[in-house]
Amino acid sequence: MKTDIDTAWQAILAAAGRGDPAPGALDIGAVLRDRADIDPAAAEMIECLLPLATASEGFVIGQIGQSLDGRICTESGDSHYVNGDAALTHLHRLRALVDCVLVGVGTVVADRPRLTVRRVTGPHPVRAVLDPRGRAPDDVSPLAPEADAPPTLHLVGASCIDRLPAPAAHVRRLPLPEGESGVAPRDVIAALAAVGCRRVLVEGGANTISRFFAEGALDRLHVLVAPLLIGSGRSGLSLPPIQRLCDAARPKMRRYALDEDTLFDVTLSRQS
Ligand SMILES: NC(=O)c1ccc[n+]([C@@H]2O[C@H](COP(=O)([O-])OP(=O)(O)OC[C@H]3O[C@@H](n4cnc5c(N)ncnc54)[C@H](OP(=O)(O)O)[C@@H]3O)[C@@H](O)[C@H]2O)c1
Structure with missing residues (x-):
């Protein structure tokens, strides 16, 4: 069975040290060992949130x-x-x-x-x-x-x-x-x-x-x-003005x- 969003979320929370893992929850190492078995939406969530969880x-x-x-x-x-x-x-x-x-x-x-x-x-x-x-x-x-x-x-x-x-x-x-x-x-x-x-x-x-x-x-x-x-x-972000477009921030x-x-x-x- 593919690792779904809920299972992946429990593993991310545990990796962050936030809260007690649910009974039977997989740790993130176990989830990542079987990458082919991760649901694509869960894989995207791991890619996005795991760096924050382990920052x-x-x-x-x-x-x-x-x-x-x-x-x-x-x-x-x-x-x-x-x-x-x-x-x-x-x-x-x-x-x-x-x-x-x-x-x-x-x-x-x-x-x-x-x-x-x-x-x-x-x-x-x-x-x-x-x-x-x-x-x-x-x-x-x-x-x-x-x-x-x-x-x-x-x-x-x-x-x-x-x-x-x-x-x-x-x-x-x-x-x-x-x-x-x-x-x-x-x-x-x-x-x-x-x-x-x-x-x-x-x-x-x-x-x-x-x-x-x-x-x-x-x-x-x-x-x-x-x-x-x-x-x-x-407006959302509002920053001090710049004159030249080449001075605009272009972050990763x-x-x-x-x-x-x-x-x-x-x-x-x-x-x-
Ligand atoms: N879309 C979203 O993601 C999102 C998220 C949250 C809120 N909102 C919306 O944002 C609107 C409120 O935004 P906002 O920009 O008016 O308010 P805000 O950022 O929540 O609060 C701004 C106020 O906080 C104080 N403040 C913040 N940083 C400060 C600093 N470094 N030094 C001094 N004072 C500081 C100032 O208070 P004083 O005025 O007392 O000096 C400033 O006017 C609401 O409409 C809300 O619904 C949207």
Whole structure:
């Protein structure tokens, strides 16, 4: 019988050291020994996700879902959902493989995201909200009190931490150094590493991902392109302008089909 997606996923999770393997689960070595017996979709998933599962500590991946014309939502902020089911499942797999999933405060205000793993088996990551000015509402997910909430970090500027009311029981607030243009992504990564979050998914939104990309703070970027044209609304990545096309970044990249969506798996060279 061919190794299917579920069997391959259990092996990838185990290779990442995330969660207890299901009874009878194969390890990734056993799966790869019989390559001819791997279902093609499972083989693609292994090719795409195993490098992330086995990446060294300090690994940071960004993801952004966008339309063909590079928009992440309409002008009114409607973003549910740009991508299809398979891309959403892929996002949940990324969450399950990291210690921590990070979003900017704009995403919390707009979407109230749960940031948990629900579409696949696997552990929830620690959730983190990057909120240098301390403006995130404390009555919306993931900061609001909730039953069985995964641990959540509220990353705020050192200058505002003392004026904020006490957070919910599952939330730990951490201060970040502030500079003229906000918080440096490398300081965010360092603060997360200091509390044991060494593999990080930066899930959005556009502003947060763009800052991480511009600082060279990402090792990998997953751009999930959906076959729709929104025409206006918020753009995905937004970077400092360049004058000449020859100065454009042309990183190494692989493409994967996720039903109707296309995943661009971009390898970046992180600048330490
Ligand atoms: N398609 C996708 O994959 C995806 C994923 C997530 C979210 N979204 C969408 O993205 C939209 C929100 O995106 P967004 O760009 O507005 O918000 P965002 O990136 O979630 O949050 C941006 C805000 O976070 C703070 N911030 C982030 N990095 C910072 C830094 N290095 N230094 C200082 N402050 C920093 C700033 O807060 P202050 O404004 O307080 O200074 C900034 O305005 C929503 O519509 C959501 O639905 C899409």
